[in-house]
Amino acid sequence: SQQGEEDPQALSIQEGENATMNCSYKTSINNLQWYRQNSGRGLVHLILIRSNEREKHSGRLRVTLDTSKKSSSLLITASRAADTASYFCAPYNAGNNRKLIWGLGTSLAVNP
Amino acid sequence: NAxxxxxxxxxxxxxxxxxxxxxxxxxxxxxxxxxxxxxGMGLRLIHYSVGEGTTAKGEVPDGYNVSRLKKQNFLLGLESAAPSQTSVYFCAIGQGFGETQYFGPGTRLLVL
Incomplete structure (x- = not known):
């Protein structure tokens, strides 16, 4: 198993701006997921991108995956105050010890 | 559908x-x-189950026990609570280790 490391740890932007957060990991993966956690709540799945995909979109979210650099990024366009949350990546490798290991996330604050 | x-x-x-x-x-x-x-610690896996009647240890199983007698229920037991078990506990479900996980709203536990 491996842990994704999100960067930056914290990000503060104004409403309407774009937010980009990054995830790095150490070994090959089968897929990578991004989740959001609003304060005090359970995590919510955003996007799953497979190792043979380079980019995926969902509404205002765009996820890219660069397996050569072992990194992924999550872009939130035209951010809203409601996007304020922590964001986690979860890389997955189907080898031994296959469980997801969670990082500390990126804390995003979108100021009105 | 809850x-x-x-x-x-x-x-x-x-x-x-x-x-x-x-x-x-x-x-x-x-x-x-x-x-x-x-x-500062992120999400850590305590125990998990891959099907009715099965359970397995995660990263931090000590002090906890679990049971999955019915497919729809997963119980987490604390036999003798300690202050170190003060935490927020989340349950999640999924169709496989690398698949989307759906989280519950959490249980806040304070051990005095």
Whole structure:
């Protein structure tokens, strides 16, 4: 198993701006997921991108995956105050010890 | 369709007391997980189950026991609570280790 490391740890932007957060990991993966956690709540799945995909979109979210650099990024366009949350990546490798290991996330604050 | 529910939402225990947290799902998923989330530590897997009647240890299983007698329920027990078990506990479900996980709303536990 491996842990994704999100960067930056914290990000503060104004409403309407774009937010980009990054995830790095150490070994090959089968897929990578991004989740959001609003304060005090359970995590919510955003996007799953497979190792043979380079980019995926969902509404205002765009996820890219660069397996050569072992990194992924999550872009939130035209951010809203409601996007304020922590964001986690979860890389997955189907080898031994296959469980997801969670990082500390990126804390995003979108100021009105 | 409630998805994943957890009871109770909040509990205060005294050291040495016991309690059981219940996770219930109506999505018919095979895999169920119990996590704890602590500041600066991220989500850590306590125990998990890959199907009815099965359980396995995660990263931090000590002091906890689990049971999955019915497919839709996953119980987490604390036999003798300790202050170190003060945390927020999340249940999650999924169809496989690398697949989307759906989280419950969490249980806040304070052990005095």
């Amino acid at each position: 998805g994943v529910t957890q009871t109770p939402k909040f509990r205060v225990l005294k050291t040495g007391q016991s309690m059981t947290l219940l996770c219930a799902q109506d999505m018919n998923h095979e895999y169920m997980y119990w996590y704890r989330q602590d500041p």
